[in-house]
Amino acid sequence: MTTPRSRRSRALSETDPAPGGYRPYVSARRPGERPADKPRYRVLVHREYLEEWKSLPGRVGLPNAQQFWDHVANTPGQPPRVGTSTVMKGKHNGPKWAGYSKTIHYEITGAGRIDYQYADATTEGDKGDAHAVVKILSIDLGSH
Amino acid sequence: MDHIYQASDLASKRRELMDAARIGFAQIRDTDGTGLVMLPQGRFDFLRALREQFGRFIALEGTFERPAKERRATDFGEFAWLTTFDEDDQRTFRRELLDALVQSLAGDSVEPAERCISEWRTTARALSNEKSRRILTGAGDDAAFEEVARPE
Numbered sequence: 328m329t330t331p332r333s334r335r336s337r338a339l340s341e342t343d344p345a346p347g348g349y350r351p352y353v354s355a356r357r358p359g360e361r362p363a364d365k366p367r368y369r370v371l372v373h374r375e376y377l378e379e380w381k382s383l384p385g386r387v388g389l390p391n392a393q394q395f396w397d398h399v400a401n402t403p404g405q406p407p408r409v410g411t412s413t414v415m416k417g418k419h420n421g422p423k424w425a426g427y428s429k430t431i432h433y434e435i436t437g438a439g440r441i442d443y444q445y446a447d448a449t450t451e452g453d454k455g456d457a458h459a460v461v462k463i464l465s466i467d468l469g470s471h
Numbered sequence: 472m473d474h475i476y477q478a479s480d481l482a483s484k485r486r487e488l489m490d491a492a493r494i495g496f497a498q499i500r501d502t503d504g505t506g507l508v509m510l511p512q513g514r515f516d517f518l519r520a521l522r523e524q525f526g527r528f529i530a531l532e533g534t535f536e537r538p539a540k541e542r543r544a545t546d547f548g549e550f551a552w553l554t555t556f557d558e559d560d561q562r563t564f565r566r567e568l569l570d571a572l573v574q575s576l577a578g579d580s581v582e583p584a585e586r587c588i589s590e591w592r593t594t595a596r597a598l599s600n601e602k603s604r605r606i607l608t609g610a611g612d613d614a615a616f617e618e619v620a621r622p623e
Contacts, residue, residue, distance in 0.1 A: 371618050377617060381618055396621045416591045417564075418560055423611025427611075432593045432594065432597060451613060464607055465603040
């Protein structure tokens with residue numbers, strides 16, 4: 328028994344129409360980027376900076392706080408699309424745990440600085456499975 | 472040999488003189504014999520900024536001539552924030568800044584030198600806060616972290 332195909336699936340199976348052609352049953356793609364997938368990195372904050380973390384949306388604005396989180400949760404080792412990041416200078420910039428990066432300074436334009444290290448695969452934690460982690464070491468929302 | 476225009480050429484050979492300046496520089500001899508140079512604004516800005524950077528670097532060199540224990544924050548001038556770092560890191564900064572200045576000269580841009588200073592200043596700011604300094608310079612503490620969710 329064959330299942331009747333919807334007009335949309337028939338339309339989708341057809342080859343691309345000529346430029347300018349109109350396929351009425353094929354919906355357009357969502358504009359912009361895809362919604363965020365599950366973040367690759369777990370994000371941890373030093374307990375001494377939890378209050379600063381909680382106040383982050385109020386201090387820098389929710390979009391900036393989310394932008395920072397999206398950056399570190401997905402691409403902590405790449406230059407951010409918004410704000411700037413630099414590797415910490417001096418002899419204390421090295422990894423604090425095996426497999427971690429050097430300390431990164433992330434500057435939220437005109438609003439503050441967040442310092443973190445990240446690991447692509449660490450087995451820290453109760454489960455012992457390899458996972459990617461970002462550890463936020465310090466947050467400064469007052470010196471900018 | 473470079474052509475030297477006369478003051479009167481500013482009127483009679485204005486276009487030629489301007490074109491010469493646009494592709495490099497144009498030398499003009501004023502009526503009293505004073506030599507003047509016309510050059511693109513960007514080039515002038517670069518030379519002026521580079522002069523300032525080298526001036527600061529030379530002052531820093533003078534500071535490093537003094538024994539570390541005798542250096543005061545004021546001796547570092549515009550680099551006073553360097554006192555946040557110890558002697559080793561200060562010397563690392565000096566070496567990196569010299570490299571950056573060489574790059575600036577080679578690339579006709581002060582951006583490498585400015586970037587070097589900016590990056591070190593950012594770390595100096597981070598280390599100037601007592602709590603931040605303790606955590607950033609201390610050993611990693613596994614139990615000190617808590618997982619957080621995306622701000623909503």
